[in-house]
Amino acid sequence: MKIAFVGKGGSGKTTLAALLARHLAAAPDRPSLLAVDADINQHLAAALGADERSTRPALGDHLAEIKDYLRGDNPRISSAAAMVKTTPPGRGSRLLTVAGPNPVYDLAVREVGGVRLAVTGPFAERDLGVACYHSKVGAVELLLNHLVDGPGEYALVDMTAGADSFASGLFTRFDVTFLVCEPTVRSVGVYRQYLGYARDHDVRVHVVGNKIVDESDVDFLRSHVGADLLTWFGRSDWVRAAERGQVLPLDALEPANHAALRLLRSSVDSTEKDWQRYARQAAEFHRRNATAWANDRTGEDLAAQIDPGFVLGDQLVH
Template sequence: MKICFVGKGGSGKTTLAALFARHLIAGPAADHPAAPPLLAIDADINQHLAAALGAGEEEAVLLPALGDHLPEIKEYLRGDNPRISSAAAMVKTTPPGRGSRLLTIGGPNPIYDALVRDVGGVRLAVTGPFATEDLGVACYHSKVGAVELLLNHLVDGPGEYVVVDMTAGADSFASGLFTRFDATFLVCEPTLRSVGVYRQYVGYAREFGVAVHVVGNKIDDESDLEFLRGHVGDDLLTWIGRSSYVKAAERGRPAPIASLEPRNRAALELMRATVDAARKDWVTYTRQAVEFHLRNANAWANDRVGENLAAQVDPDFVLGPELLVR
């Protein structure tokens, strides 16, 4: 299952993404006897997920970046798909087809070998920071494009998880990336600015059938909950209260996830149950990938590549687990 965390900058989405990933792999539990296959991806322009998972500053800086290896990623995923003339002709929305190489969460594959590292017990890939040399010559979407390509080619199943920390606000709507998830958790503080981001995000998402689950954060008392309920209604799934556990971790004193306050741990478990109950729809997943690819082709990609990228679409291809056993 593919999961993303979105919300206003400073709302705590990176912290919650890290807590949720650590909760998923914590096991054992009665209904989760072993740690599941899991991949975390930092797709935020502010690269803080590694630190939230417990990496030191030097370790975080040395992590290899997806955005620095786009040519290699494209070449691998292209495989021998006859509809793609070259790796250079692939763009962030290029969908898979017959001959493309598909990914699973557990791998192994050369992309994971080169670009995924264990951080605090969580397998993590990062897009890489937006560097000074990028100013004026690149946009962050060129780096996040690696994430969209990976998710377009990834086949996941029950009990497997990809946890993606997205860039703040509604910036992900610049491509089809927001449709790549089985569950979208929008982290919302009890403030008007945070609720404003919720309204902006949910307005876009519902046009494409994307369900948004609001997770309240930094909740102090019942008045905070009443404020959120008044603004987000039934979209409020659960909430995280002010946490001495999180405060200690942010001050350099991390502890096992089992030490998290019971009420907050229960909220993470409800989030897991919500993800596990989501229905996979590979036909819609493939159709939306194609739809956004054609939009991007017509808007800019045909001119940039010098080809009609609609020809990359394999009309009879549907991504799904049955392709892994052929």
């Protein structure tokens, strides 16, 4: 399953994404897990226990190599340079699995706090005034487009705050989207904005309340998000320590918050995989991007990259 964490800046989505990643990594059934930090602020590694000053190889710095590998022998793609963030896979493309191994993971995946992690890379000084962060996040979209995740496998992505993920089809690349929401008017406003964009694209959104102090906070969220409220996390010494850079043992988490974690995983596990929808939406947003800008940039009709009838699925991985 592909999982996204979204929400208002400061809502705690990175902390909860790290918490679920650690919960999955420590599960007795040892599921395969790949975590990806696609947030411009790049704090997921620190939330998993890494030193903030440490550096990791970034997907965004290896985009040319990633394109060259994923292209494979796909005859519909003239060159790696003709690949854009929305380019879908087809016959001849190289596909990725969650556990690997493959050259992409060799380049940009490292273990942090027991979790295999890839990062897009921060918005660097050299990017100022000449680039946008979406160019870095494009590496994540390509990765997800070519990723075949089977039963008991998870790709978990900490997305950039707010509605920036709607700049392409990235928001449709997930089986489940957890929207982290504080009991505040501003946080609920981000929920409404996100749901407004996602409503017409079969995006499964579960609201996860955070920083809940008492029942009035839960009542506030219920009054604004209704049945979309899946569960919530209360005020937590564990989370407070994590937000200050101190990662405590997972068994120190409060029982009620542990129960919320288990509910997150069970909601993911009960979601039905829909590869047909995944392929249909990949083609839809690739056509949109091709028409809007990519055809002019590459000098090609990139809609021709779409391989009719090609659908990702377990049967394609050997």
